Amino acid sequence: MRTNYHTHSRYCDGKGELREYVEYAIAHGFSALGFSGHAPVLFPNNFSIRQEQYLDYCNEVRALKAEYAGRIDIRLGLEIDYIPGVLEDFTPLIEQGGLEYTIGSVHLIPNPDDVETLRNLCATAQGEERQQIPYHIWFIDGPKQETYDKGLHHIFHDDIRAGVKAFFHQQNAMIERNRPTVVGHFDKIVMHNRNRFFQYDEKWFRDLLYETVELIRESGCIAEINTRGLYKGRHTDFYPAKETIQYMNSLHIPVLVGTDAHEPSNLDQFEGAYEFLKEIGYRNVMQELRF
Secondary structure, eight states, X not given: OEEEOOBOOTTTTOXXXXXXXXXXXXXXXXXXXXXXXXXXXXXXXXXXXXXXGHHHHHHHHHHHHHHTTTTOEEEEEEEEEOBTTTBOOOHHHHHHHTOSEEEEEOOEEEOGGGHHHXXXXXXXXXXXXXXXXXXXXXXXXXXXXXXXXXXXXXXXXXXXXXXXXHHHHXXXXXXXXXXXXXXXXXXXXXXXXXXXXXXXTOHHHHHHHHHHHHHHHHHTOEEEEEXXXXXXXXXXXXXXXXXXXXXXXXXXXXEEEEOOBSSGGGTTOOTTHHHHHXXXXXXXXXXXXXX
């Protein structure tokens, strides 16, 4: 059984038409494919679905689901960024799009002391004024390490502990408020760190990480095992790391492997994730989402 529910396309920051992903999945023996474009946000960017194209995306996924019924199980989802002051309640997007599942993620982190300023800016800014919103947010993802470093300096004044704490607390708030189907790559804050500012096994970091793990367990969410960092050469482990996955096994947390595909050929870049899970005897591996 081969599946993938973390999939981006030309509607956001991926490459390729939705149909190309479906055809690739069928050709490579997939039984299910979920689309999870990056949710629209209020400010101009080059990574999310545009608000005016959101329903086009949802309708195209539904059309493909009907067209390919009996050949592959296609599902409509969305990767939604929880951003305090910008995007906090997932319900409107879920209801407007008729979503079947959500991946809740954190890529964009405002300083907690600046959230009210950001909220007011989002409520009042129009047109070009919205271009100011990203200047209040630390972007931890993307291909460039210098973006991570500049954001850490500008938003958190080089205080890595404050930035990491904000990352995990933001995830915790997302889980408590929205209970997404899947919690995406929840230790991705380490990607551009590259052991420069902190080590994964430092107690303060581990305490924050495990607090989120415990909250995932309590909420009943599924934890993603994301392989993109490995096949893109941006990280040396899964998100979350193997040692965290072993701890999650002790808590019986359900996991779902996602390749975070940004082009059709990424769909089956599982990078040994299933072999690792089998090796450690992981007890709650979900290869298909249950609807």
